[in-house]
Amino acid sequence: MRTTFIESLSQAASANPDIWLLCGDLGYSVLEPFAAKFPERYLNVGVAEQNMAGIAAGIALSGKTVFIYSIGNFPTLRCLEQLRNDVCYHGADVKVVAVGAGYAYGSQGYTHHALEDAGIMSMLPGIEVFVPCDPMEVRAATRLIAASGKPSYLRLSRAGEPNLGAAVTDPRKPRVLREGREIVILASGPIASRALEAAGELAGRGRDVGVVSASCLKPLDEAAIRDAVRDASLIVTLEEHILRGGLFGLVAGVFAGDAVRPPIAGIGIPEQGGKTSHAGSREALLDAAGLSVPAIVARIEQSLAKR
Amino acid sequence: MVHAAKASHIGGCLSMADILAVLYTRVLRVDPADPQSPSRDRFVLSKGHATAIMYATLAECGFFSLAELDTYCRDGAIFTGHVSHAVPGVEVSTGSLGHGLPIAIGMALAARTAGAGSRVFCLLSDGECDEGSNWEGILFAPHHKLDNLCVIVDFNKIQSFGSVAEVLNLDPFAEKWRSFGWQVEEIDGHDLAALERVLGAVPAPSGRPTVVIAHTVKGKGVSFMENKLEWHYRSPSDELLAQALAEVGA
Numbered sequence: 001m002r003t004t005f006i007e008s009l010s011q012a013a014s015a016n017p018d019i020w021l022l023c024g025d026l027g028y029s030v031l032e033p034f035a036a037k038f039p040e041r042y043l044n045v046g047v048a049e050q051n052m053a054g055i056a057a058g059i060a061l062s063g064k065t066v067f068i069y070s071i072g073n074f075p076t077l078r079c080l081e082q083l084r085n086d087v088c089y090h091g092a093d094v095k096v097v098a099v100g101a102g103y104a105y106g107s108q109g110y111t112h113h114a115l116e117d118a119g120i121m122s123m124l125p126g127i128e129v130f131v132p133c134d135p136m137e138v139r140a141a142t143r144l145i146a147a148s149g150k151p152s153y154l155r156l157s158r159a160g161e162p163n164l165g166a167a168v169t170d171p172r173k174p175r176v177l178r179e180g181r182e183i184v185i186l187a188s189g190p191i192a193s194r195a196l197e198a199a200g201e202l203a204g205r206g207r208d209v210g211v212v213s214a215s216c217l218k219p220l221d222e223a224a225i226r227d228a229v230r231d232a233s234l235i236v237t238l239e240e241h242i243l244r245g246g247l248f249g250l251v252a253g254v255f256a257g258d259a260v261r262p263p264i265a266g267i268g269i270p271e272q273g274g275k276t277s278h279a280g281s282r283e284a285l286l287d288a289a290g291l292s293v294p295a296i297v298a299r300i301e302q303s304l305a306k307r
Numbered sequence: 308m309v310h311a312a313k314a315s316h317i318g319g320c321l322s323m324a325d326i327l328a329v330l331y332t333r334v335l336r337v338d339p340a341d342p343q344s345p346s347r348d349r350f351v352l353s354k355g356h357a358t359a360i361m362y363a364t365l366a367e368c369g370f371f372s373l374a375e376l377d378t379y380c381r382d383g384a385i386f387t388g389h390v391s392h393a394v395p396g397v398e399v400s401t402g403s404l405g406h407g408l409p410i411a412i413g414m415a416l417a418a419r420t421a422g423a424g425s426r427v428f429c430l431l432s433d434g435e436c437d438e439g440s441n442w443e444g445i446l447f448a449p450h451h452k453l454d455n456l457c458v459i460v461d462f463n464k465i466q467s468f469g470s471v472a473e474v475l476n477l478d479p480f481a482e483k484w485r486s487f488g489w490q491v492e493e494i495d496g497h498d499l500a501a502l503e504r505v506l507g508a509v510p511a512p513s514g515r516p517t518v519v520i521a522h523t524v525k526g527k528g529v530s531f532m533e534n535k536l537e538w539h540y541r542s543p544s545d546e547l548l549a550q551a552l553a554e555v556g557a
Contacts, residue, residue, distance in 0.1 A: 058413020
């Protein structure tokens with residue numbers, strides 16, 4: 001994902017001389033192609049995220065489009081007030097790009113796990129939030145935000161994620177990864193691959209399961225979400241993020257006012273259980289948090305039984 | 308304004324009044340008729356609570372009418388109690404301390420790239436220098452030789468809950484800036500000629516960013532307000548307002 005991002009950004013910057021990239025002293029072996037090609041528009045500001053966010057706002061308020069890049073919580077939570085006041089309040093054209101979504105930095109430990117970032121970013125006024133599930137969505141989202149003129153958040157995993165579906169037509173719309181109507185799993189981020197595996201398992205048990213990548217958390221396309229689940233008797237959300245404020249909360253909000261609606265099962269990282277003190281790969285930590293494919297299947301079957 | 312709105316922060320407004328007067332009449336290249344000109348100088352008020360004096364200055368300069376100041380802090384007005392970019396002539400909204408300098412640095416970087424000779428001036432309070440984000444910027448600007456950037460510190464020695472010396476001592480203040488690589492000017496912040504001399508010298512021939520440590524008096528010009536912490540908060544009564552206006556010759 002990181003490589004796809006920087007390739008896409010470099011293409012956009014070739015066409016638009018107003019695109020800048022700042023990093024907080026992170027991005028080794030990722031950002032170098034941009035830095036080499038556009039040295040006058042690339043800046044490593046040092047390990048200083050509050051300064052980075054403020055500088056980005058100042059450059060953007062001078063008519064530029066500024067990307068800031070770092071790991072998970074650093075360009076988001078560390079400088080949250082700068083993003084709220086300096087970027088979003090002024091409508092400054094700043095794009096926050098975080099790598100290490102969820103447990104992507106696995107054994108690096110809790111400080112490097114981004115578990116609340118997408119929800120917190122979604123709460124900021126006027127920002128658009130993208131949680132792509134594969135490189136194709138990264139490419140489409142990067143192109144879109146480079147030209148949107150709006151504050152944006154792009155949440156990336158790390159490297160090696162496979163493409164999970166067909167070409168992306170509109171990054172703001174849900175993208176069907178697997179057709180199916182009875183149960184629809186709405187997933188955000190690369191954990192969508194586990195949704196596909198779970199759907200395959202359930203299909204083997206006679207269920208009709210669709211999987212939809214809901215990568216654009218904000219603005220959430222409510223009409224398209226409703227259309228994606230129009231025949232479903234169970235909606236499932238799956239995210240590498242705590243449930244509060246994330247995809248589950250946003251989807252639940254769409255249907256909360258309906259007199260009649262299908263149940264919505266939220267599957268994500270438990271708020272307390274997410275505070276792991278153990279080393280582990282992303283895969284191992286997801287399994288430990290109850291997000292293994294068998295656990296996802298079991299949760300869905302439990303929800304079906306409760307209907 | 309502060310009296311009519313029963314607002315606060317008059318002490319920190321009066322300590323920087325002379326700084327704004329010199330900036331807006333002698334230094335800044337800004338045009339009320341073209342406030343968004345790309346080649347303008349930028350002024351970032353980082354001590355966003357001192358907003359009454361900011362709005363008054365802009366009105367005196369013709370960015371909007373003096374009559375509009377009567378709406379300060381009134382329901383529905385654009386003139387909020389911390390400085391707002393909805394007001395013509397205001398570059399950025401601030402109020403949470405420690406935000407202005409990084410934004411000013413970004414503007415200075417962009418201005419240098421644009422090559423139009425724009426300068427960026429940023430006014431900090433002394434208490435605001437407790438904020439770590441400022442020191443991130445103070446480290447950054449000399450490294451990048453941002454000679455088109457000038458920070459002014461309104462050093463009135465009183466922050467919101469006590470004296471600077473008691474709450475979190477900044478001394479040796481000038482030495483700190485100097486050791487970070489700044490061109491340091493230390494002056495009486497009520498000496499108009501000195502202000503004009505140091506602010507007019509930006510960009511400094513040294514190629515460094517400039518900091519002007521302006522020694523000021525909180526509540527300057529009003530005997531009962533000078534050096535009194537309480538005038539960070541209080542709004543003058545009718546009687547005290549009349550006395551204050553008489554003392555400043557308004």
